[in-house]
Amino acid sequence: MTTDRGTLPPVCVLAGGLGSRLGELTRDTPKPLIPVAGRPFAEHQLELLRAHGADRVVFCVGFRGELFEQVLGDGSRFDLDLRYCFDGPELAGTGGAVRGALPLLGESFLVLYGDTFLRIDYRAVADAFVTAARPGLMTVLRDREGVLPCNARVEGDRVAAYDKETPPEGAEWIDYGLSVYRAEVFGAGSPGDLAHIQRDLAAAGALTAYEAEHRYYEIGTPEALRETEEFLLSR
Numbered sequence: 001m002t003t004d005r006g007t008l009p010p011v012c013v014l015a016g017g018l019g020s021r022l023g024e025l026t027r028d029t030p031k032p033l034i035p036v037a038g039r040p041f042a043e044h045q046l047e048l049l050r051a052h053g054a055d056r057v058v059f060c061v062g063f064r065g066e067l068f069e070q071v072l073g074d075g076s077r078f079d080l081d082l083r084y085c086f087d088g089p090e091l092a093g094t095g096g097a098v099r100g101a102l103p104l105l106g107e108s109f110l111v112l113y114g115d116t117f118l119r120i121d122y123r124a125v126a127d128a129f130v131t132a133a134r135p136g137l138m139t140v141l142r143d144r145e146g147v148l149p150c151n152a153r154v155e156g157d158r159v160a161a162y163d164k165e166t167p168p169e170g171a172e173w174i175d176y177g178l179s180v181y182r183a184e185v186f187g188a189g190s191p192g193d194l195a196h197i198q199r200d201l202a203a204a205g206a207l208t209a210y211e212a213e214h215r216y217y218e219i220g221t222p223e224a225l226r227e228t229e230e231f232l233l234s235r
Contacts, residue, residue: 007053008123009106010057010058010106011049011054011057011109012058012098012105012109012110012112013032013057013058013059013111014097014111014112015042015114016060016062016097017031017062019034019115022222028064029067030063030064031114031115032045032059032068033067033071034219034225036225036232040071041117041228042059042068042071042114045116046075046078047078048117049080050080052121052122053122054080055080056080056082056104057075057081058084058105059072059083059084059085062086062097065084069084083104088100093193094192094194095192095193095194095196098181098194102186106183108129108181108183109180109181110178112178112179113177115220116217117216117231117232118178118216118217119214119216120139120178120212125180129180129208129210134206134208135181135185135206136180136197136201137180137181138162138198138209139178139179139211139212140159140174140210141173141174141176141211141212141215141216142172142173143174148174150167150173151168151174152175152202153168153170153173154172154209156209158209161203162195162199164199165195173209175195176212177216217232
């Protein structure tokens, strides 16, 4: 599904990781910029976001962050307003990276990871966030076969419990990798890890659940990269 220009809130892409599981591929290149299906992976991601109505995308970058600007530019060739937020000298964690980008993101925004290709209706996710009127939303995928490392329990339209490190009892869902927040969630004193922020929101009954329908693709491991490349080539 596609939507008109400017209908999505800003999108924050977390792209500061080292990608060490990919070995030589990421020795000198940030993971989102490695070639996948003939192009830097981030280009596939940006085109997907633009097709769903994204207008502004902010990359939170760390390792070799200057390469993002060199490769992707200002976003004009994707018909996007593309900005960059660079990590400081000390690791701030995923939550800290979002906090540093708040001046570029506004009052509410989407967050996803720079190594994922998520087939979901981004506009519907943003609308569900507004309708629920909670400070956070997590997209979730139910593991009906019991083969994935589930880390969330969903009750009705909210995430009742979430813990990435110690999955809660009755967990049948996984964090799909796309979330939405009000900026206030990242105030002073909030955890440095996004997963901990999500855990605390769920415990407070403040995290809406939105169910994804399709499997996700990502490039975190050589096997996952091969699967994602096959999928993108097939499109």
